[in-house]
Amino acid sequence: MxxxxxxxxxxxxxxxxxxxxxxxxxxxxxxxxxxxxxxxxxxxxxxxxxxxxxxxxxxxxxxxxxxxxxxxxxxxxxxxxxxxxxxxxxxxxxxxxxxxxxxxxxxxxxxxxxxxxxxxxxxxxxxxxSSRGANQVTPKKNGVKNGQMKQRDDECFGDGVDDGLDTDFDFEGNLALFDKAAVFSEIDTSERRNGVRSRGTPQDQTPSRYRHDENILEAKPVVYRQITVPQPGAIEYCTDSGLVVPSISYELYKRLLSVAERHGLTLERRLEMTGVCASQMALTLLGGPNRFTPKNLHQHPTVALLCGPHVQGAQGISCGRHLANHEVEVILFLPNFVKMLDSVTSELTLFNKTGGKQVSSIKDLPDTPVDLIINCLDCHENTFLMDQPWYRAAADWSNQNRAPVLSLDPPVSGQGHAVEAKWSLSLCLPLPLAEGAGRVYLCDIGVPRQVFQEVGIKYHSPFGCKFVIPLHSA
Structure with missing residues (x-):
C-alpha cells in the first residue's frame, strides 16, 4: 500500500x-x-x-x-x-x-x-x-578501530572486494616460469622451417650501437676518401667522422692560394676569415661559455700574441683584434721593424682601435703565466728570421712561460719549430707538420670547390657544420 x-x-x-x-x-x-x-x-x-x-x-x-x-x-x-x-x-x-x-x-x-x-x-x-537517530553517533577519526574502518570501507566501496588482492604479486616467481631460451629456439626453428631468415637469439646477435648524431638509414655506402690530391704529402689525417684529409706540399698550397686570389679571394678576405676562425678556437680553449659570462667579468683571460713582420703575423693580429672585441686582454708583441707589409700595417691600425696592448720588447711581456700564447713568429718562406735576436728571445719567453701555445699557420716539418706548441691551426688543407706542432686543427677560409679543381684537387668539404675541426693521424 x-x-x-x-x-x-x-x-x-x-x-x-x-x-x-x-x-x-x-x-x-x-x-x-x-x-x-x-x-x-x-x-x-x-x-x-x-x-x-x-x-x-x-x-x-x-x-x-x-x-x-x-x-x-x-x-x-x-x-x-x-x-x-x-x-x-x-x-x-x-x-x-x-x-x-x-x-x-x-x-x-x-x-x-x-x-x-x-x-x-x-x-x-x-x-x-541531521536524519540520524538519537542513538546514532558519528565515530571520531582518531578513535576508529580497524573493524569499524573496514566496515566503513565496505559501505563506501561495496562488500564484494576480493581480499586476495592484499597479497603481493610474485613477479620474480612468475618470470621464472618463462623460459626465454626455449621460446627463442622455437621461433628460430619455425622461421628456418618456413624459409624465413632467423633473427637469432640475444646470445647469437649483437645489436648495432649508434651515436645520437648518426644516421641509421644509410642510402648508400659512405666514401671516406673524398679528397684526392695530385701530389699527396707525407702525412694523412682523418676527421672525427673518419673522412681522410691528405696533407699537401707547400708549393701546391701556395699555388692554391694564388688561384683563389685571382678568383677574388684576396689576402684581406683570407686574413679576416683566418682571424675569425682562430679567435673562435682560442675562445673555446680559454673556457668558452663556461668562462665568458656576465658573472665572470672580474676574471678576463689574458692572451699573449707573438707576431712577426709577415702574413702569419698579420693573421695573428687579426685574431687578436677579434679576441679583444670579446673582452679578452690581448698583449701583442711586435718588434719595431723598419719595413713591414701593408697587410700588417692595416691590421695593426685596426687592432689599436680595440684597446689592446702592444709591446715591442720582451721585457714588457708578463712575468707570470698567461692563459694562452698564440705563436705567429714563423714564416713559410723566410727561415732566416729564426736567427734574429728578437725571435730567439720571444721563443725563449714562450717556452718558459708555462702557458699552452697555439701556433697559427705553422710551416712544414722540415723547418723545425722553435716554440713547442700544444695545438696548431692549419688553413684550407694541412701541411705535413712535425710532432712539435702538437694536435693539428683545420679551419675553412672559404676557398671555392672550383679553385681546388683548377689546381687538380678533387675536393669535398670535410667541415660539415663547423669552420674549425680537429685532425687525427691516420
Whole structure:
C-alpha cells in the first residue's frame, strides 16, 4: 500500500525551475497523484514551511534515499502499489531504474535491493547527518578501530572486494616460469622451417650501437676518401667522422692560394676569415661559455700574441683584434721593424682601435703565466728570421712561460719549430707538420670547390657544420 512508504526519505527532482527537494514522506495520495514531504530541504537549504506537497506532473525524478518503514521489507506476500512516481537507482547499479506504477508490482527483492543503499546514501548527502537517530553517533577519526574502518570501507566501496588482492604479486616467481631460451629456439626453428631468415637469439646477435648524431638509414655506402690530391704529402689525417684529409706540399698550397686570389679571394678576405676562425678556437680553449659570462667579468683571460713582420703575423693580429672585441686582454708583441707589409700595417691600425696592448720588447711581456700564447713568429718562406735576436728571445719567453701555445699557420716539418706548441691551426688543407706542432686543427677560409679543381684537387668539404675541426693521424 502507499502507506508503506510513509516515513521514508526521498529526493524529488522537479527540474531546473523548481529545483530538488528532499524530506520525509508524510502522505501519498493516489487519487490526486500527489506526495507530501515533512521537514523538507530545497537545494540543500531547509525550507521555512514544515511540509511541501508535489504533483506527479511536476516530478521529473524521484529517488528513495532511506526506507524507514520496516513493513515494506518484511511483507513479502502483499503486493504494494504506488502512484505513477519514478524511483531512480544510482547510475551504474544493475537495477538501473525501477518504476512503480499503479498496475505494476514492487516485490520484496526490489525493496531489499533499495534497502542496501541505506548507509551509502546516508554518507553522501548533505542533510544525512541531521536524519540520524538519537542513538546514532558519528565515530571520531582518531578513535576508529580497524573493524569499524573496514566496515566503513565496505559501505563506501561495496562488500564484494576480493581480499586476495592484499597479497603481493610474485613477479620474480612468475618470470621464472618463462623460459626465454626455449621460446627463442622455437621461433628460430619455425622461421628456418618456413624459409624465413632467423633473427637469432640475444646470445647469437649483437645489436648495432649508434651515436645520437648518426644516421641509421644509410642510402648508400659512405666514401671516406673524398679528397684526392695530385701530389699527396707525407702525412694523412682523418676527421672525427673518419673522412681522410691528405696533407699537401707547400708549393701546391701556395699555388692554391694564388688561384683563389685571382678568383677574388684576396689576402684581406683570407686574413679576416683566418682571424675569425682562430679567435673562435682560442675562445673555446680559454673556457668558452663556461668562462665568458656576465658573472665572470672580474676574471678576463689574458692572451699573449707573438707576431712577426709577415702574413702569419698579420693573421695573428687579426685574431687578436677579434679576441679583444670579446673582452679578452690581448698583449701583442711586435718588434719595431723598419719595413713591414701593408697587410700588417692595416691590421695593426685596426687592432689599436680595440684597446689592446702592444709591446715591442720582451721585457714588457708578463712575468707570470698567461692563459694562452698564440705563436705567429714563423714564416713559410723566410727561415732566416729564426736567427734574429728578437725571435730567439720571444721563443725563449714562450717556452718558459708555462702557458699552452697555439701556433697559427705553422710551416712544414722540415723547418723545425722553435716554440713547442700544444695545438696548431692549419688553413684550407694541412701541411705535413712535425710532432712539435702538437694536435693539428683545420679551419675553412672559404676557398671555392672550383679553385681546388683548377689546381687538380678533387675536393669535398670535410667541415660539415663547423669552420674549425680537429685532425687525427691516420
Amino acid at each position: 502507499a502507506a508503506d512508504w510513509l516515513g521514508s526519505l526521498v529526493s524529488i527532482n522537479c527540474g531546473p525551475t523548481l529545483g530538488v527537494y528532499q524530506g520525509e514522506v508524510s502522505s501519498v495520495d493516489q487519487t490526486s497523484q500527489t506526495i507530501s514531504l515533512r521537514q523538507p530541504f530545497h537545494n540543500g537549504v531547509k525550507c521555512p514551511v514544515p511540509e511541501v506537497t508535489f504533483s506527479a506532473i511536476d516530478i521529473k525524478e524521484l529517488k528513495i534515499l532511506d526506507i524507514r518503514n520496516d513493513n515494506a521489507r518484511t511483507n513479502s506476500a502483499t503486493s504494494t502499489k504506488m502512484s505513477s512516481l519514478s524511483v531512480a537507482v544510482p547510475k551504474g547499479d544493475p537495477r538501473s531504474v525501477e518504476k512503480l506504477n499503479s498496475p505494476q508490482q514492487c516485490s520484496k527483492s526490489h525493496l531489499d535491493a533499495l534497502g542496501q543503499l541505506k548507509e551509502f546514501r546516508r554518507r553522501h548527502n548533505s542533510w544525512s547527518s
